[in-house]
Amino acid sequence: MQQYDVLILGSGLAGLTLALKVAANRQVCLVSKRSVDDSSSNWAQGGIAAVLNDDDSIEAHIQDTLVAGAGLCDAAVTRLVAEHGRETVEWLIEEGVPFTREADDSGYHLTREGGHSHRRIIHAADATGHAVQQTLADKVRRHPNIRVLEDHIAVDLITSTKAGVRGTDCLGAYLLDNTSGKVITVAAQQTVLATGGAGKVYLYTTNPDVATGDGIAMAWRAGCRVANMEFIQFHPTCLYHPQAKSFLISEAVRGEGGLLRLPDGTRFMPAHDERAELAPRDVVARAIDFEMKKRGIDCVYIDITHQPADFILSHFPTIYRRCMELGIDITKQPIPVVPAAHYSCGGIMTDHIGRTDLPGLYAIGETACTGLHGANRLASNSLLECLVFGQEVARDILLQPVKPCSKLPYWDESRVTDADEEIIIAHTWNELRRFMWNYVGIVRTTKRLQRALNRIDMLRSEVHEFYSNFRISNNLIELRNLLQVAELIVRSAMERHESRGLHYSRDYPDMLSEAIPTVLEPSNYYSLLDRHHGLTARKKVG
Incomplete structure (x- = not known):
């Protein structure tokens, strides 16, 4: 068992920011499914929205965000993020990010994007994410208190219940080493999900291949609530x-x-x-x-x-x-x-400093639902959210006392075998992405959503059986997570009987007078699911 103070799952801007902010005082493990550079942040072109000149104002940025969010933004979180925009951008400049300057070198060039009332997008040409990612990743790799585990994918979170100890805390995670095929146990005082979005649940996406909703699925299985999953932004x-x-x-x-x-x-x-x-x-x-x-x-x-x-x-x-x-x-x-x-506006429910329903577990970046984006994300607020919440979670973690990690059970593979064939994984992945695009896309109907849910129910049963009997692989873990996230998206969409923001239904074309978040709770949900499918718990640990 490996032990760290802070375990960060995900190597995008949110994860890198947090790692650098806490590493002076904590031992950190940063986990990346592939290389540190493989993240949605690295692909971001546009820039970072922040109030950086006198012609603009915090109030204008807040108002633009609230308008885009169609009534579902959390006003306090929106203000928090807008007010911290300048200091986080200045931190990136101090770290050496080469933002584009004006032609006369009088300052930084600011562009304007859809939904913004002012020019407030600071950028590095049209590859802002890459510039920021490279700058911070280089520092993370060189930091003596940060261990980087590349080519590792999280299998599941380890909770007190799984570990057989008192409480409801998150105690760490199981990681699959994609190089050796072995599962390792990692204990941590604080675990942070910074795993990005779930764009690969759709046939056409701007996201990299790693965007498979892993954090959302793991948090849901561990007992966390999710919110506003129906709001998928199509670029x-x-x-x-x-x-x-x-x-x-x-x-x-x-x-x-x-x-x-x-x-x-x-x-x-x-x-x-x-x-x-x-x-x-x-x-x-x-x-x-x-x-x-x-x-x-x-x-x-x-x-x-x-x-x-x-x-x-x-x-x-x-x-x-x-x-x-x-x-x-x-x-x-x-x-x-x-x-x-392009982007998932919903995700794991957190408070205003990134804490989830499980003590010891945080969520930041696209995998989280902080309340900033509401029913539709304002352009270039995503990288800003990563920076601000990376900073806020770091502050909260540094306030926690350092204490020994719990002894955790090892991953048990004693009752599983190697898969005889993996065609089911490739076939199911392809089928899922196609019917999600056709039935749960830009324009939806109740009939299409029900069709999608029926297919998901069947595929989840097949994949669960495969997962229960064979040794796991990266592709199987991702498929399992995508099916779970797809179900959460569809069920959330079926709960919303209106059209608002990114969710447009032909059966409910009008927007209701009151804006209410869609919140799914796993406790009631799984008792019904287990009875429906006759599912049994996967491998016992210990």
């Missing part, structure tokens, strides 16, 4: 090309004047919203989805050719290079785009 503009996998065309392209056009060159956004291309993402995504279905077209186009070539090359070098590799010169040609699953 309006993912590059549409057979050779382009999950490549995002940044919100900043529209912020800098990019226009959405039909194949014949006609603009269509002014007919859908008075804010046109600068409307929030849910509005733009639904408009594109409507136009594609109405006209039977495969994609629409975003056109920024009216800007000077030098401007495009300096502001969007990554997008320019990738499109040129595919034969698209964005200085002369519009970019073909389609919506794709």
Whole structure:
């Protein structure tokens, strides 16, 4: 058994920030499913929203966030995040993040994105996430108090109940070493889920392959509540090309004047919203989805050719290079785009400093539902949330006394064997992602949701049987988690009898007068599920 003060599952901006903030006083273990660089944060193009000049204000940022969130944002959390924006950005600058400066070097260049009333997005060209990730990851790798475990995936959390000790605390986690195939036991005084989102539950997504909802599924199985899982943000503009996998065309392209056009060159956004291309993402995504279905077209186009070539090359070098590799010169040609699953606004319920329902367990970043995003995330608030809550959780952890870790049981594989074939994993993964896209996508109906739930019920039974009888693998763990998250998304969507923010139902097209979060509690849910499926607990430990 390995022991640390703090165990951080996930290596995106939230996890890296927390690790660096606590490492001076705590022994930290940072776990990454692949390399530290494989995270949604590393793929983020746009930037970080923060009030950084006198023309803007904290109140304006708060108001923009509340409007985008369609009544479901937590006002206190929204204020907390907005008020800490500047100090977290200044910390990144001190750490050496190379943000883009103005042409005359008078300050940092700020761009504007959909839903924002001011220019407040600080960025590093069009690869902000990569710049921040590389800067912090280099420091994490060199820090003497941080051990980095790459190519390890968390299997499940270890609670007091599992360990056979008194209490309801989270005591650590089981990790699968993907190199050796062995499961190791890690004990920690505090465990932090920073595992990112669940975009891979959908067929088309801007997320990396590691975005499989692991933290949400593990927390749910351990007894934590989840909230607002129906609010999946579909980014309006993912590059549409057979050779382009999950490549995002940044919100900043529209912020800098990019226009959405039909194949014949006609603009269509002014007919859908008075804010046109600068409307929030849910509005733009639904408009594109409507136009594609109405006209039977495969994609629409975003056109920024009216800007000077030098401007495009300096502001969007990554997008320019990738499109040129595919034969698209964005200085002369519009970019073909389609919506794709991008961000989970819901997740594990936390309080205003990242604490979950289990003592000793925190959740930060996209895996958490802090109340900031409500029914729709405002562009570039995600990296900001990672920074602020990474900092807030660090403060809370450093206030806790250091104490010995509990002795934990080892992972028991005495009653399982090697799988004879794994075709069920690949087939189920493909089936899940396709019916989630078709039935639980941008526009939903009760009938589609019920169909999806029926399929999930059947697949979960099959995967549970496989999980119970064979040694686990990375793909099996991810599939198990994706099925759990898919079920939570569908059940949350079925609970909401209205259309609000990112959840649009043809059966309930109007928005109710009162905004109520969707909260699912595992205690009642699992007693019903067990009776329905006749499930038994997996391998006993000890």
